Amino acid sequence: MRVIDNQTIGALLSAQAGARGDKPALVDGDGKVRYTFGQLNDGARRVASALLALGAGRGENAAIWAPNMPLYLDVAFGCAKAGVPLVMANTNFRAYELEQVLRQTEAATLFVADGAGRPGEFPEILRELCPELADAPPGRLAAARLPHLRRVVFLGDESRPGMFSWPEFLALAAGAEEARVTACEAAVVAEDVFAILLTSGTTGTPKGAMLTHANFFYVAATVSGCLGVSPGDRLCIPLPFFHAYGFGMVLTALAAGAAVVALDRFRAPELLQAIEGARCSLVFGTPTMYVAALEELARREYDLSSLRGGNTAGAFCPPELAEAVIGRMGAREFGVFFGMTEAYCTINRPDDPPERRVGTIGRAMPGMEVRVVDPRTGLEAPAGTAGELCVRGPAVMKGYYKMPEATAKAIDADGWLHSGDLARADADGYCVVTGRIKDLIIRGGENIFPAEIEEFLFTHPKVAEAQVVGVPCDYYGEDVVAFVRLKDGCTATSLELKRYCRERIAIIKVPAKFFFVDSYPLTASGKVQKFRLRELAARMLAEEADRG
8 A cells, every 4th residue: 555644544545546546446246336436535525525514523423324335435434534533333223222322422413324124214213212303404403312413414315304315415515615625634633533433232332432543544554465455356345334344344445446345234145146246356254154155155156266365353263164265265365353343453364374374363463562461460471371362552442432431441551452352372473362251161160261162063064153151050150051053954952962072072161051043143243242142041041940
């Protein structure tokens, strides 16, 4: 990526528009070009101009509640140029979560789509929260439950009560002085907040992580460099844009001058069709997405000959799964990447040894520091010893929005972000995640890492996925329970899986109970909500006890 003086997202887009204005930036799954870099930059400038005409600007936040769609990028890059931090709301939110997030982040402008599955669902929820929309002139909302929200822009052509339609919103930019937008963009600095991303909700209430332009500029330049992304590449991104991993990969493409091939939502056939139809060279997704893609690939053939690599993140990836992506999907440079909403951390490079690309989460990204510490003492753990993974460097968030206590708890006085993940690092710096501190199972005084059991269960020929949690136990303190999803057409019994485990792993790691499921409770970004599995296991075990 060509180095630019003002390392902001708006300046990055302007630079690529100048260098590659007529080249594709966003491509449909069938290969049709939706935006060139020049068109994307022009759209972003119109959004910035309309925001300024409305009186929005530095000092207030905007929010977007929408699935992956071209207008999402207009809004995101337009806010970047206008210096307005953008809150990226989860498409799984309903009234309670949306109200909570909009109040917490004090969003003054909301961009809202029609829905993410059912037509009209998002405006319907918004009207429930803001009945005042029915009588409010667009741009002059005064809502009791959302006191900061003044403007709602509907991401569609239709007029909605109290909202600007998209054409009405863009009309505000007509006749605006180009110099005003240029000056506003130039006033944005790298340390300004670019986006407020909500933590995934795997543990409860989301928090708003403030990611600066510098954070994302670093990520875009570094990841594209580590993966060798070039202007000729097409990146298949089935991840939601509101997720740090998803939008980070969009910016990775932007930094390299490559094209994004995005899906409106994940479906395995559409993912494989997009790789085939748009001739994608790199693919990014969560482990659950790859499991579904491999199952679909077993049912039908797809031409994936254009695919050379990519990576996975967002959850634990068994080595066998990574090997299957390399072998069956032909992604020979595929590896594992690790990060969280608050920071990008480690990455595998295409030239890493194959066993490390599938068996580890890689080593620290250039410029980042990674260490493993004993959670009890805070001292660095010896190589090969499990402890809490901590990171420091240019990818670490600025903090949680208006949550100083939570920020201080996450980032210590020396700038180390405490991930809450248990990991071990070898002498060369390659890391292996063994689980979350909160997920650690202590059975009879022995520490048990769920990820190790999940990785083992994946070796059973009938098992498609496995999730392991701890449940309270009077005798041992905690016991091990496994939720297993079998491969299509397979059947198995608890006794069969217990015997498989007892013959191959330590007895303390053998799950006391197996529950067979068709799916797992997931966040919209594809992470398994283990706290819900623990609740489900406790309830099912209690019901079994009541039945005697």
